[in-house]
């Protein structure tokens with residue numbers, strides 16, 4: 001096997017790799033493959049090799065370039081990409097995006113988000129990227145040096161099924177093979193001047209650190225690429241473990257006792273997985289360590305532990321995650337009989353009824369009907385002959401955690417509580433059978 005490879009010219013290695021990736025992905029005749037074309041050597045080689053293979057593969061090849069407007073050369077890059085496509089008879093989709101220079105995520109990350117959003121608009125079955133093995137190894141090193149966990153260290157995949165699927169046909173190839181292909185075919189490409197700027201940590205790693213590493217460990221790049229594939233597998237397994245643990249803990253609202261029966265590592269893994277499923281970044285490990293510590297110290301207390309963007313809430317036997325945003329206390333408003341009134345991020349809807357809800361006559365007799373938050377001393381009698389219960393008791397019984405209580409809507413009729421959202425109506429305001437009534441509902 002090694003002997004065959006040694007005899008194969010480097011540029012042919014690239015072509016074989018691309019053909020192999022198409023076969024592995026199952027790219028079918030009639031499908032459309034779109035090359036994400038930056039104009040750099042990697043995606044230019046990808047475009048050229050796919051153009052050579054399209055007759056045999058029967059797929060349609062198109063290309064897309066995203067103009068970020070960040071470099072003085074951006075217009076020239078776009079034109080170079082257009083020219084490369086024209087020369088190969090490939091349909092070209094140019095996109096211009098706006099990147100906010102003050103984006104809190106950083107310029108590079110903002111450009112990446114805008115680029116991927118633009119590429120997602122190309123009608124195609126597959127989006128093909130020019131990443132190669134050196135990119136894979138550098139990305140792993142870079143992330144490890146920033147303290148990545150298993151997810152961060154998990155490498156890119158050569159084939160990611162989806163709509164469209166993603167292909168990285170050059171992922172198994174060294175950068176040298178890609179450049180050899182470009183030279184052998186007399187290709188021209190653009191050089192992004194920012195790739196040479198060693199003020200960017202990523203470039204410093206590529207130009208200074210990786211060569212030293214490879215001198216000392218000649219197989220460093222393929223070894224790092226293999227390691228990133230192992231991390232990917234481990235990440236998949238951690239996701240599967242989280243799913244099993246969630247199911248064993250009762251599903252979305254987790255059973256606190258069951259959860260605390262797991263090891264700290266598994267609790268953190270499950271929380272991390274759930275947070276990512278909400279589309280958020282997993283919190284720093286130290287924050288999760290502290291959250292699990294607090295859950296164990298006070299296994300029965302109501303808790304709302306901020307984890308950065310998300311809060312881990314525990315109340316009675318349940319534990320769940322919710323957006324960390326402060327829960328605003330809405331202002332009181334007079335109710336004049338409107339069908340609905342806004343309440344926080346939701347609304348309170350008043351539906352006409354007969355023999356149900358609050359007595360319309362009692363509401364009409366009142367001097368003032370207010371929709372507002374709870375007040376000190378609020379109490380409510382739920383049934384005739386039953387004792388008046390404090391707001392705190394009512395909330396405890398209804399399982400409403402302390403941090404949500406200020407945001408419950410209360411209908412206050414001449415100073416008395418007639419209805420409390422999530423709790424119910426006061427006996428003295430309830431309408432009799434056959435009497436016209438109003439049923440308030442908090443929609444949130």
Ligand SMILES: Nc1ncnc2c1ncn2[C@@H]1O[C@H](COP(=O)(O)OP(=O)(O)OP(=O)(O)O)[C@@H](O)[C@H]1O
Pocket residue numbers: 035036037038042043064065066067068112115128129130131135
């Ligand atoms: N401006 C662009 N327009 C279209 N495709 C691009 C552009 N820039 C990069 N790409 C595609 O993305 C691949 C990787 O590019 P690069 O290494 O610069 O980005 P990255 O930020 O490391 O990767 P990623 O965007 O996947 O996170 C390129 O080989 C190319 O296929």
